[in-house]
Amino acid sequence: MASATAFPSSISSYSIVSRESSVGSVKRQDASVVAAAAAAAPVRPRGRLMLARPCRALEPTNRADSAVRAAAAVEASGAAVGEEDTVDYEKLDKELEIASPLEIIDRALEMFGNEIAIAFSGAEDVALIEYAKLTGRPFRVFSLDTGRLNPETYRFFDTVEKHYGINIEYMFPDAGEVHALVRSKGLFSFYEDGHQECCRVRKVRPLRRMLKGLRAWITGQRKDQSPGTRANIPVVQVDPVFEGVDGLGSLIKWNPVANVDGKDMWNFLRTMDVPVNTLHSQGYVSIGCEPCTRPVLPGQHEREGRWWWEDAKAKECGLHKGNLKEEGGISAANGNGVVTSNGVGGIPDIFETNTIFNLSRPGIENLLKLEKREEPWLVVLYAPWCPFCQAMEASYVELAEKLSGSGIKVGKFQADGDQKPFAKEELQLKSFPTILFFPKTMSKPIKYPSEKRDVESLLAFVNALR
Template identity: 75%
Template sequence: MALAVTCSISISSSSSSSSTFQSSQPKFSQIASIRVSEIPHGGGVNASQRRSFVKPPQRSRDSIAPLAATIVASDVAETEQDNYQQLAVDLENASPLQIMDAALEKFGIHIAIAFSGAEDVALIEYARLTGRPFRVFSLDTGRLNPETYRFFDEVEKHYGIHIEYMFPYAVEVQGLVRSKGLLSFYEDGHQECCRVRKVRPLRRALKGLRAWITGQRKDQSPGTRSEVPVVQVDPVFEGVDGGVGSLVKWNPVANVKGHDIWSFLRTMNVPVNSLHSKGYISIGCEPCTRAVLPGQHEREGRWWWEDAKAKECGLHKGNVKQDAEAELNGNGVANTNGTATVADIFNTQNVVSLSRTGIENLTKLENRKEPWLVVLYAPWCPYCQAMEESYVDLADRLAESGVKVGKFRADGEQKEFAKRELGLGSFPTIMFFPKHSSRPIKYPSENRDVDSLMAFVNALR
């Protein structure tokens, strides 16, 4: 039978909007060359990969799926159980448009785009290009930048859609603020605040869906997102049916580089958050977001007072690997028989690798033959990786200047020593050891381009 319902789904365009969707509507033109229904499925499917679509949706009281209560079991078509790991392999080389089209075709009104107010406006543009109805939701934590709220309004008007906003429970926010204050996360980490303002609202939102679409990219956070697949069974959250495997997570731009996303946005002339023009790349809540400087990784603008391993708010907690058989050294790097599984960095003949004994001797010398510049680093840290090119370039420039350039790996067993004796705060920390002084001078800026580093050296040598 034909099913007519009214909701906030829009057939998006810049000039028109429709909030009525009928199941008997004609099929939109073929966009993607890959269709989920045409992809062969693998033989064995384990319980964590299975989905059943025969249950009627269970609407939660503040779900973002207001139309779910009007659909009965007889109106929900049965589909075969899917092996999403195989689907991820089949779509690995597909374009974002193809992946988006496959997601919207398969889940229809039961899938929604998670929009943060940053560059994932690209997801909305891809959805528009498929010609299919789509839904957008966002989490309003109550602490977003004014520019982000204005951006939300601009996006709604540009695409003729209504973003479905989710808010934290007032009683939970009040409890946190009254007991710990407005800025407790600067002292004990952002996880608790994010859990109240973001994770729990998201959990409620997803309980009304069967799938969601995110703007995760592999190059956003090398420490946590480098292996994000284009589609997966959500490892953390549950969908409308409840239980493990009840929610599917689509990441259409997982394989797209950040600069390619921006090329796409400029080409399509879509709205962008004005904060981007001020140096903000990754945008979240105002107290926990800042602009990044030259030489910094984009994720360094988020929760900058914490280690790189904590750069997830909980919305994508499944990205953080927790291998029971791997011993973590406290810095987010897994060790096997004491050997780190990541390759070393700053590898050039002009950068001297200092051992524990070497750095101790350097700190004890009161009259050095030449000054030293040393970076305290961890090779797994994305922010150390981001400054590798500028530091190596600096070492090359200083090769004949009489200034020695070195590196000291300060993670693992050396971390406590580095904190106690070298003033390590976070990675990377850059220290200058003057020629006639035993006391090192810490580089105070987070601007890590080669010119800024060179200015620091020239001012002290």
């Protein structure tokens, strides 16, 4: 689908964009002049968190300069690109902590150009689009169409496209996955077994497909949206969950309104006369899919309008798992996506608590060999990067706490990487996570057959076999 504004297809065809009052306006320059400059510019290497110095051919005060001057600046910038800068995003986050959303978005668009996009949910995060317009830079917008949105939200998408003169890039769930989910569990299974499975199919996986084509994305996360889980949101970070075009650990996540209060956000929208979703006037604050969203009463927190039949700790769809803080503890990933525990590839380890034993390869092999064990074991085979493993972390930790002192040991074994062939051959691994119960008097472990990974379901499995 077309991007939110027209980006030059190559530097040989268009110059650096000249700013005008309308978003995305592009002035054609002398193609031959700019092509000569582009030929001297080296290609950016892929697969590393290295960003070439941004092209500064036209500074804000002289963006209307001639094509010759622009081309000369591009050539000079190209010479400097040879000496790449490693971007320290933890440091950059601290630098931008007190910056305005406009400054943050301008920096993001300057650094990534056509390789960054704004994630738009159809709620008050329309402010991100307004800020992007105010920068005068070209920008892209995408949205996840789950197929279950309110009619008002679909109409709002159309209003936003017309107001800003953009084309939103819609991402849809895989039809086969939706068909299988509905055929097996019906249209409203989330009321019975939680929303995570439906969100994975309709939101998380389409988002993952979108992000694999980008080097950065912009979200509307705010700390005050859910103080219990979003209190540690950084302004900018290496995304600890999703991967970009250059693979794992390459995607940069920008949260320009992380430190903005909801009231200030709405003051901005009213001041700038920005169109808003009509659901807001009906009492909706947090807006998602129609079956999972309802209005809130005065004094209620906005997240109380989402998945109201579930425990407050579960009121996240999985799109921002890397920014969540478990109740009573701190998120395992720091603002720069740097490993703070025994993780690999920039991804923090999970299931870290003193009630869960971290099994080595010899340890799990020993469990397999024993025909009689002193006590039964429950072990999860996991990969830290797996969103399904991350989604069950809270329930598995809670289960371990419940089983503490019961005579059942709870463990984990990281089964990705070099351990995956062994786990597939010896431990029945087909997908992550795989949960095994090692009985006290049987050598062969019993595989947990269900995808229900809540505490009650897992406890029922254990109690049936202990």
